Amino acid sequence: MSSSDSKTTAPKIGVYPGSFDPIHNGHVDIIERCFPIFDEVVVAVLRNTSKEALFSIDERVEILREVLADRPRCRVESFSGLLVDFMSEIGARTIVRGLRAVSDFESEFQMALMNRRLDPRVETVFLTPKEEYSYLSSRLIKEVSRLGGDLAGLVPQAVLERMPQRTPKPKPTA
Numbered sequence: 001m002s003s004s005d006s007k008t009t010a011p012k013i014g015v016y017p018g019s020f021d022p023i024h025n026g027h028v029d030i031i032e033r034c035f036p037i038f039d040e041v042v043v044a045v046l047r048n049t050s051k052e053a054l055f056s057i058d059e060r061v062e063i064l065r066e067v068l069a070d071r072p073r074c075r076v077e078s079f080s081g082l083l084v085d086f087m088s089e090i091g092a093r094t095i096v097r098g099l100r101a102v103s104d105f106e107s108e109f110q111m112a113l114m115n116r117r118l119d120p121r122v123e124t125v126f127l128t129p130k131e132e133y134s135y136l137s138s139r140l141i142k143e144v145s146r147l148g149g150d151l152a153g154l155v156p157q158a159v160l161e162r163m164p165q166r167t168p169k170p171k172p173t174a
């Protein structure tokens with residue numbers, strides 16, 4: 001077998017990294033779009049993030065696994081340190097990121113170039129969600145939940161069930 005043959009037969013792994021605190025339907029939409037493109041999809045939860053967390057890493061992994069349980073070509077992992085090092089460990093070369101709007105572009109562009117600089121074998125691909133999910137972010141989900149808004153249709157059931165216990169309703173102002 002020539003080296004080009006082995007290249008074409010190696011499973012194509014797409015790595016979708018993020019903090020997923022919590023996963024919402026914009027994330028789910030991007031993950032679904034990965035299946036026709038990759039043989040295997042690895043959802044990778046970032047451990048070293050400066051963002052203030054609502055769910056612990058273990059809880060996020062548990063929720064993601066529950067949401068993606070019926071997807072045999074998908075697994076959920078967490079990682080710390082550099083994404084490119086994690087990718088090298090699992091034999092992956094492709095990063096998947098979601099692009100919601102122009103506002104995402106600049107930071108995503110910088111990150112893609114930095115990751116390429118750190119490991120030139122790594123390529124980043126960008127996928128866009130269904131328009132109806134393009135305004136969603138975990139930050140906004142947490143904010144709406146905290147203010148008592150309805151999240152039905154915006155997050156998977158596994159998140160919906162856990163959110164109210166985590167975020168007390170705001171006290172009424174006098």
Ligand SMILES: Nc1ncnc2c1ncn2[C@@H]1O[C@H](COP(=O)(O)OP(=O)(O)OP(=O)(O)O)[C@@H](O)[C@H]1O
Pocket residue numbers: 017018019020021025026027030051096097098099100104128129133134135136137138139140
């Ligand atoms: N609604 C969405 N549609 C498409 N891609 C999205 C959406 N929300 C997030 N993503 C993408 O998912 C990846 C992981 O992002 P991240 O975990 O930061 O989610 P987030 O919703 O942006 O959370 P936060 O508000 O905490 O930043 C990024 O590539 C991000 O652009």
Ligand SMILES: [Mg+2]
Pocket residue numbers: 137
């Ligand atoms: Mg984000």
